[in-house]
Amino acid sequence: xxxxxxxxxxxxxxxxxxxxxxxxxxxxxxxxxxxxxxxxxxxxxxxxxxxxxxxxxxxxxxxxxxxxxxxxxxxxxxxxxxxxxxxxxxxxxxxxxxxxxxxxxxxxxxxxxx
Amino acid sequence: xxxxxxxxxxxxxxxxxxxxxxxxxxxxxxxxxxxxxxxxxxxxxxxxxxxxxxxxxxxxxxxxxxxxxxxxxxxxxxxxxxxxxxxxxxxxxxxxxxxxxxxxxxxxxxxxx
Numbered sequence: 047x048x049x050x051x052x053x054x055x056x057x058x059x060x061x062x063x064x065x066x067x068x069x070x071x072x073x074x075x076x077x078x079x080x081x082x083x084x085x086x087x088x089x090x091x092x093x094x095x096x097x098x099x100x101x102x103x104x105x106x107x108x109x110x111x112x113x114x115x116x117x118x119x120x121x122x123x124x125x126x127x128x129x130x131x132x133x134x135x136x137x138x139x140x141x142x143x144x145x146x147x148x149x150x151x152x153x154x155x156x157x158x159x160x
Numbered sequence: 161x162x163x164x165x166x167x168x169x170x171x172x173x174x175x176x177x178x179x180x181x182x183x184x185x186x187x188x189x190x191x192x193x194x195x196x197x198x199x200x201x202x203x204x205x206x207x208x209x210x211x212x213x214x215x216x217x218x219x220x221x222x223x224x225x226x227x228x229x230x231x232x233x234x235x236x237x238x239x240x241x242x243x244x245x246x247x248x249x250x251x252x253x254x255x256x257x258x259x260x261x262x263x264x265x266x267x268x269x270x271x272x273x
Contacts, residue, residue, distance in 0.1 A: 075265075080261070089251060089266040090203070097259070135203060141258055145191040145210050148253075148262060150203040 052136045052151035059126055059158050067121040067154045069110075069136035077138040079103075079112050079119040080148065084133045093121075093134070099145045126158045161187040164273045165264035166252050171177065173242055175272055181237045181268045185254030191236045193253040193262060194227065196220070209235065239270075 053068040071077065081093040081103070094103030099114035108123045119136060133153045139146035165184045173179045185192055194206040207217040211225055228236045235254075239246055249269050253262040 078259075087266075089166075090264040092252075092261045092263070095261060132216075137203075142216065145193070145208045145215055145255065145258055147193065147205040147208050147216055148195070148203075149205065152202045 047057075048077070048140065048149045050138055050149055050151035051077055052138050052154055053136075055078070055153070055155060056156035057156050058154070060104060061118065061158055061160055062125045063158075065121070065123040065126045065130075065156065066137075067134055069119045069151060070139050071117050071119065071136075071137055073117075073140060075140045077140050078146070079110070080139070081108070081110055081119070081121050082135040082137060082150075084135065086132070090135065105142045126156070128158045128160060131158045132157055151155070162263075164252055164254055164263050164265035166250075166268050168268060169266065170269045170271070172271045172273065175244055176178045176241050179239050179242055179270065181239075181250050181252075181270070183237070183252030183265055184233055184234045185235055185252065186263055187233070189213075189254035189256045191255040191258065191262075192227075192229065193235070193255070194237045195251045195253065195264075196248040197251065197267075198245075206250075208238070211218045218266075223265075240269075244272050260261060 048152045049136040061081045063103045078097045081091040085094045094105040096103040096112035184210040198205045239269045249267045255262045
């Protein structure tokens with residue numbers, strides 16, 4: 047079956063530090079890969095996506111590259127801000143006739159301190 | 161920007177009672193989903209709905225669960241006889257096309273007493 051593994055949290059960083067959150071996946075077929083972010087008390091928001099190997103998704107200073115050879119989709123940001131504090135979910139989907147359900151990782155909580 | 165809206169934001173129900181969670185997807189979207197997130201755990205897929213029928217469901221989605229799109233705008237999840245373990249945050253999502261991103265609502269927190 048399909049699964050997503052991401053690094054355990056919480057991750058605590060100082061403002062302006064470099065962020066990496068690791069994500070690896072197993073999938074049958076050719077998945078699309080996503081990072082979703084969940085701010086406290088809110089729903090899931092799509093942060094970025096990549097639909098094929100070597101694609102790089104980027105948004106709000108965050109980046110992730112779809113690496114088929116290592117089955118990874120690590121999230122990076124060069125300089126985090128306090129406002130980036132949230133839970134980050136890596137997810138995959140595979141297109142079927144009736145849509146494409148998302149399979150999520152366990153989520154990684156990021157805390158950014160001044 | 162159009163949003164997926166879910167009501168209520170918090171539902172408290174006695175065990176064994178029926179509960180209906182409501183979602184209004186984005187108007188031109190065609191694919192609809194329910195997910196749930198038990199406190200501290202991962203977000204889990206429950207069911208997908210397309211062309212007025214269930215297209216896929218997970219093992220969690222047993223006979224106690226049902227979904228409906230009664231009027232072309234609302235998308236509801238019904239739990240017929242709630243159990244303590246149904247306590248979770250339930251998220252609705254909609255999608256314009258099969259290759260488009262899913263847009264999530266803010267969720268309904270369901271607490272079973």
